[in-house]
Every structure is written in structure tokens, then in C-alpha cells.
Amino acid sequence: xxxxxxxxxxxxxxxxxxxxxxxxxxxxxxxxxxxxxxxxxxxxxxxxxxxxxxxxxxxxxxxxxxxxxxxxxxxxxxxxxxxxxxxxxxxxxxxxxxxxxxxxxxxxxxxxxxxxxxxxxxxxxxxxxxxxxxxxxxxxxxxxxxxxxxxxxxxxxxxxxxxxxxxxxxxxxxxxxxxxxxxxxxxxxxxxxxxxxxxxxxxxxxxxxxxxxxxxxxxxxxxxxxxxxxxxxxxxxxxxxxxxxxxxxxxxxxxxxxxxxxxxxxxxxxxxxxxxxxxxxxxxxxxxxxxxxxxxxxxxxxxxxxxxxxxxxxxxxxxxxxxxxxxxxxxxxxxxxxxxxxxxxxxxxxxxxxxxxxxxxxxxxxxxxxxxxxxxxxxxxxxxxxxxxxxxxxxxxxxxxxxxxxxxxxxxxxxxxxxxxxxxxxxxxxxxxxxxxxxxxxxxxxxxxxxxxxxxxxxxxxxxxxxxxxxxxxxxxxxxxxxxxxxxxxxxxxxxxxxxxxxxxxxxxxxxxxxxxxxxxxxxxxxxxxxxxxxxxxxxxxxxxxxxxxxxxxxxxxxxxxxxxxxxxxxxxxxxxxxxxxxxxxxxxxxxxxxxxxxxxxxxxxx
Numbered sequence: 133x134x135x136x137x138x139x140x141x142x143x144x145x146x147x148x149x150x151x152x153x154x155x156x157x158x159x160x161x162x163x164x165x166x167x168x169x170x171x172x173x174x175x176x177x178x179x180x181x182x183x184x185x186x187x188x189x190x191x192x193x194x195x196x197x198x199x200x201x202x203x204x205x206x207x208x209x210x211x212x213x214x215x216x217x218x219x220x221x222x223x224x225x226x227x228x229x230x231x232x233x234x235x236x237x238x239x240x241x242x243x244x245x246x247x248x249x250x251x252x253x254x255x256x257x258x259x260x261x262x263x264x265x266x267x268x269x270x271x272x273x274x275x276x277x278x279x280x281x282x283x284x285x286x287x288x289x290x291x292x293x294x295x296x297x298x299x300x301x302x303x304x305x306x307x308x309x310x311x312x313x314x315x316x317x318x319x320x321x322x323x324x325x326x327x328x329x330x331x332x333x334x335x336x337x338x339x340x341x342x343x344x345x346x347x348x349x350x351x352x353x354x355x356x357x358x359x360x361x362x363x364x365x366x367x368x369x370x371x372x373x374x375x376x377x378x379x380x381x382x383x384x385x386x387x388x389x390x391x392x393x394x395x396x397x398x399x400x401x402x403x404x405x406x407x408x409x410x411x412x413x414x415x416x417x418x419x420x421x422x423x424x425x426x427x428x429x430x431x432x433x434x435x436x437x438x439x440x441x442x443x444x445x446x447x448x449x450x451x452x453x454x455x456x457x458x459x460x461x462x463x464x465x466x467x468x469x470x471x472x473x474x475x476x477x478x479x480x481x482x483x484x485x486x487x488x489x490x491x492x493x494x495x496x497x498x499x500x501x502x503x504x505x506x507x508x509x510x511x512x513x514x515x516x517x518x519x520x521x522x523x524x525x526x527x528x529x530x531x532x533x534x535x536x537x538x539x540x541x542x543x544x545x546x547x548x549x550x551x552x553x554x555x556x557x558x559x560x561x562x563x564x565x566x567x568x569x570x571x572x573x574x575x576x577x578x579x580x581x582x583x584x585x586x587x588x589x590x591x592x593x594x595x596x597x598x599x600x601x602x603x604x605x606x607x608x609x610x611x612x613x614x615x616x617x618x619x620x621x622x623x624x625x626x627x628x629x630x631x632x633x634x635x636x637x638x639x640x641x642x643x644x645x646x647x648x649x650x651x652x653x654x655x656x657x658x659x660x661x662x663x664x665x666x667x668x669x670x671x672x673x674x675x676x677x678x679x680x681x682x683x684x685x686x687x688x689x690x691x692x693x694x695x696x697x698x699x700x701x702x703x704x705x706x707x708x709x710x711x712x713x714x715x716x717x718x719x720x721x722x723x724x725x726x727x728x729x730x731x732x733x734x735x736x737x738x739x
Contacts, residue, residue, distance in 0.1 A: 210720045210728040216648055218249045221640075222264055223276035225254030227593035228400055230614060232638055234671045235352040235662070236276050239640065242661035245707050246714065247727030259404040265641075268303040273643050275308065276352070280611075281374030281636035281684075283428030287518035288690040291637060291682045292339050293320050294489045296348060304483065310644040311348040324493070325512045327447060332514055333690065340681050340692040344702065347655035349641045351679030353667050354686065355634040357612025358675060360601055360621045363628035365392045368582070372430045374635040374686065378610050380420055381430050384557050384581045393584040398597035398606035402590055406552050406563050408525045409477075409545040411484040416610075417569050417588060422525035422554035425452060425471070426517055434517035438466070438526055438555070440503075442517075448495075448509040450516065456503060457578055460528045461559040468505050472497045473529040483545045490520045528553055557581050566590055601627065615673025631675075635686040639679065647734035653717035657710040659703045679703075 221240065226233040233254060240250045255261035258277075265275040279291055294300050298317055300307030319342065323335035343349070359376040361369050367389050370382040386395060405411070408418055423438040436442065438458060443451045458466035479491040493513035498506040509516070531553055536544045552560045557579055558571035569588040573581040589606060591597045598617045600606040602624055612632070613621060621627050642649035642658070649655055664678035677685060680695035718730030729735075 209722055210731075214720070214728040214731070214733060216248065216727050216729060216734075218251055219243065219273045219648070220271070221250060221252045221274045221276070222261060222272045223252060223254055223640075224258070224261060225256050227595075228254075228256055228258075230594065231355070231671050232276050232278065232352060235638075235667050236640070238663050238666060238671075239350075239658075239661050242663070242707050242710070243658070246657075246661070246710055247721050247725045249726070257401050259402070265308050266304050266306075270308075270310070270643055270645055273646070273649055274640055275643075276638075276640050277308075278638035279636055279682075281634050283372065283375060283379070283432065284518050284522045286374070286428065286432050286635065286687060287515045288336050288339075288683050288687070289320075289324055289515040289519055290486060290489065292336065292343075293324065294486065295682070296320070296343065300488075306486070306488075309348045309641040311346070312644075313342065313346060316342045316346070324514060327512050327514055329689075336683070336690050337692040337694070340683060341694065344681060344695070344698045346652065347642070347659050348644065349639040349682070350659055350662055350703070351637055351639045351681055352662065353638060353664075353672055353676050353679050354684045355612065355636070355638070355672060356675040356677075357632045357634050358615070358618055358621075359611075359630045359632065360598075360609065360613050360617075360627045361630070362601075362604065362607040362626055364626040365389055365604075366395065366583075366607055369628070369630070370430065371630045371632060372428075373432045374632065376612060376630060376632040377608055378416060380416075380427060380557070383420060383583075383586060384579050387582040395583045395586045395608070396606045397586060397588045397608055397610055398591050398600045399588060399610035400591050400594045400597055401610070402565055403563065403569070404565075405549075406560065407545060407547055407549040408527065408552070409482045409484070417558075417560060417563075417571060418525070418552065419556075420558045420571060420586075421552050421556045421560045422527070423458065423466070423556045424522050424525060426521035428518065428522060434522065438471075439521070442521075445506075447512040450507045450509075451500065452505045452507065452521075454503050454505065455578065458526075458555050459576055460555045461553045461574065462528070462531075464528060464530060466526060466528075466555050468499050468502060470529045471505055471526055472499055473533065474527040475524055477527060477532060477544075478524055481544050486519075486523060490523050493520070526555060528555075558586060615675045618673070618675075633686040634676075635684040637679075637682050637684060639682070647729070651717070651735045653713055653719075656702070657713040657717075660706045660710040660713070662703070663705045664699070664703075665705070 221236060223236040224232045236252055240252050243250050255264070261277065264272065265277060279285055285291060294306040296307060296311050296316060297320060298312040301310050301312060316339065319335055319339045323332050323339060326332035326335055357376055359371065361377055365388065366386050368385045368387040369377060370385045371377055372379045372381055403415070403417060406418065408422055411418065425437060425439040426434045427437040429435040438455055440453045440455045442453070445451055454468055454471060460466060475491065475494065475497045478487055479494070493509050493511070493516070495508040495510045498508060500506050532544065535547050536542065539547055541547055557574050557577040558581065559574055561570040561572050563569045567590055571586040573584050591600065594614060597606065597609045598613055601609060602620065604626065621629055642655055644650050662679070668674065668676055668678060678699055680699055681692070683691045685691050714727070720728040720730070722728065
């Protein structure tokens, strides 16, 4: 395994950081320590046993050359009313995702150097973070989130359309940042309807250019993940592009080598619901419970799954032939009526952010005969096989029809669905939130798993998951291990390692609904506050590359190579450049270095 010397140096840095923090906690500190060119000091707000605790953390970072002369000449003190108030950032906590947390700390430090008063708040899981980031009144200024590299995201539409199209601006809508640009909407709509890949690629490139210029988000990094697995007790591990071992092909192919037939998985997250209408981020356990018409194959190409085959009749019509051997877990057959019902039902009641993008291109799902469905599209939709056929679950009509009335609910997305019944290769036996999920193999499935069960066990942190992996308590994690743990994993004879270049995106988004980030000058300035070198070298341990927009370099065909220029010129790390942009836009500082709005107050948020 490569980059080992780099990892040991990072371990030394982080060990020193821990000692400094412990010393700060045990000794009264009259004032915050001053940052040197080699270190930065970050104030963060965390929750400890229900109480809010303010901490200071020191991280070694890439020093920036001292300016030869001041960026801004001294002038009369600004009006106190124009002082920019505290900037509130919400992000995954260190226990949930150390890499995003540490990258957030680095940016926070740079913002403090610019004069912003910053509060960084960590959340222990995606569900609680997502609830804050997506909900009215959007009481935050920046949030840190991501799109893990699920196979469906090899198609760029999911990363370019729903997070930024004007139609996604709503309470619990997918456009969290509130970005709306009619020019962008036209381009991103055009790429959806372009069936010629070369024509579509041009539109995808243009969409990336507009986003790079408008800066609704800053991509923190693109990872190269290292997955560890127990090679003594299981074999036939199957890795797929961007997703490593946490994929359906691995779950049905991994095979016991001895008496242990339950595959135990460790994760530091959870699902908020087992209702497929109201999904959150951690959906794989449900995705393996319910079948879809297609799956993304190990080579990244959509293949029929519950569909036996499909035929493109014309640009807006596709016929699907349903398999004749599908059974729900309760023994009822899967019919074309179930498929049509599922698409119509999810279109009406599904609340997950990706559902509208998946079903809105459909005009009608028509039953042709007892095995054939005809999909009529409103207009040509290039991502149909990636986005729609792989993400709409086939629900049993006999269970879901009329469920709201039967259960006394306002809407079917509110149903607890305590015993999920699908037709997938696994049946979910139970979900004990915060503890574990048990999936039982479905021996009657056309792709029946080789294990008897998959037990997904919740852990307090990713480090705790790794500890269980090392002592054999779990056989695989749901995500790559920390770069700091690679050396230990290499030394464990029962573990094997797989490296996977990630096409996921981990980013910081800005709230366009209120100042200061509704001002393009502020966002362009902030684009210079991410220390890419330190993120890649220290945070990722060399296992990754600088963030370059919403389409990762690993997704080579759709990635705009102009990002290499934009990264060097418009997103290069330079606090001095950021200050110059702010000064040119009229922002001011007092003698203590606090930043103020331009004369006349903050810019008015866009309608």
C-alpha cells in the first residue's frame, strides 16, 4: 500500500494536536492563542451529553506567504450597525465523518482570519443535519454535506439538476442553498433531454462552468477510499466503481468460508425510517429489500434487474418486460399492476429529494399486457435508466394501497412500515434505531445471496467501527476506513484491502436566502479559503484530490477538464486574495480585524 510515510507524519501531527487541545482544556486560558504561520486555531461548538461545549482546536496547515503590504488602507471606523453577525456553519461531526469535519475546521480558521465570527456546529448523523439544512427557516449560513458515490450518480443529472434547479427551492426541497439562475436551469434541462452523449456532454460542461462562476457550493475534496474486509471468514468480495464493497453485487456474492454465515457490517450512521416513501441518505438496507427495474452493474452500466429486458420504442417511449419469477416476501407474486402502482404512488406521495427528478419526466406508465409496461415520457430523458429505473422501488400494492386511511394517517409517508415487505434479495427482519438492522437472505430471489443474514451494527464513530473490524466483531464497514488506520489494517492478517477512486462529492453550500452569502463577491472570496494541499495531505492522508465541482474527476466522461484552470485561478488557496476581493466589493474592517458590510448595509437577498 502506498503513501505510508505520509500517513505516519499525519499521525504525528494529529497526536500533537490532541496534546495541545488536552493542555488547553486542563489549563485556564485567559485568551485564545495566536496562530503561527504553521498552525491555525479554530473555535468549534459541539454537543457533549446534551450540553453545548466550546472548544479550541489547533491544526497544522500550509502556511501562506506574508503580504508585502496591507490589502486595505486604514480609514474611519465603520458603523457598528454594519458589523457582519456571527456566521453559523452546520456540518457532520468528527465522529460521523472526520474528513469533512477537519476540512470544515480549516475553512473556519481562514474565515476567522478574514474577520468573520464563526460558529461551527457538528451533527452526529445525516438525518439530524439534513433536517436542519433542508428546512424552513434555514437558520444557517453554510452547511457541509455530500453525495456518496452511489452507482446511479455516475450519471451527472442527480448532482447537477436537483441540488441547483430553481424548482427544488422549497421546505424540505432538494435545493438546500436556494440557488436560482434561469440560465443554469435552461442548460441543466437541456442536458436531460439530449440523447446524443456528445451533445449532452457539452451541456454538462456548461452547467459546471456556471456553477464554478456562481459558487453556490465549494467542493471540499474527492476521496480515494480504502475498504477493509475480513478475508479469512468470507471470500468472493466484489468491489464496484466509486462504491467499494457497500453495494448489492457484493452483498449477493460474498461467500462464507466456514461456519460463520452472518455477515456483520459496522456503520457510524443509521436510517431514520423504514418507509421507502420517506428515505434519507443511508438507503442501502432498503434498496436491498425492495427490487427496482434496473441496477447499475459493476462496470457502471445499467442492466435489467426486476425487468427482464427493455426496448426503446422512440425518444419518449420505452417498453419494459417484467420478470416472471418475482415474489414478494409474503409470498404474493409481483405483477405489472404493482409496478405501475409503485410509480404512480411514489410520484404522488414520495418525499425523498431524488423522487421528483426520477418521476417528473414520466407522463404515464401504461400496462400493455400481463408482463409488459410502456413508459411514456414528457420529453426525451437521458438519465432514465440510471436515475428512474434504479431508484423507484417496486411496492406491493396489496399492502400500500389505502395505508393512510387504514392506519389513520394524513399521508402514507408517515407510516412506520414496521415490517418492510419487498421482493429484493434480502428481507428486513427488524430495525432497532441506533442499534442494528437485520437483513435475512431471500432464497427465492433470482439473485439469492450466499450468506444467510446481514447484521448491520451501529457504532458511535468511524474509529469505533474500525476497532470492531480489527478485533473481528464486524466483517466489513459501510464506507472506507480512515487513512490513519490503513497501516494498522495492513498489519492485520485477517483483513484484506481494496482501493477505490471515489466519484462522490463532499461540499460546503451557502445560504442564498440571507447575507452575507447572497453576495456573489463574498462567495468568490470564500472560494479562496479552502487549503486544498492540507486537506489532501493531512486530512485525507494523500488518499484523494482537491475538490473540483459537483462532477468528480473520476467520472471522466462528464468531468469538465476546465476545472484544472479554475482550481488554479479561481479556487486557489489564498486568504490575501479573498481579502482583496472583499475589499474591492466595499467590505471593511475595524482595528481589531472584524469584518463589516459595505456602506449602506448588507446586500438584499434575491427573491
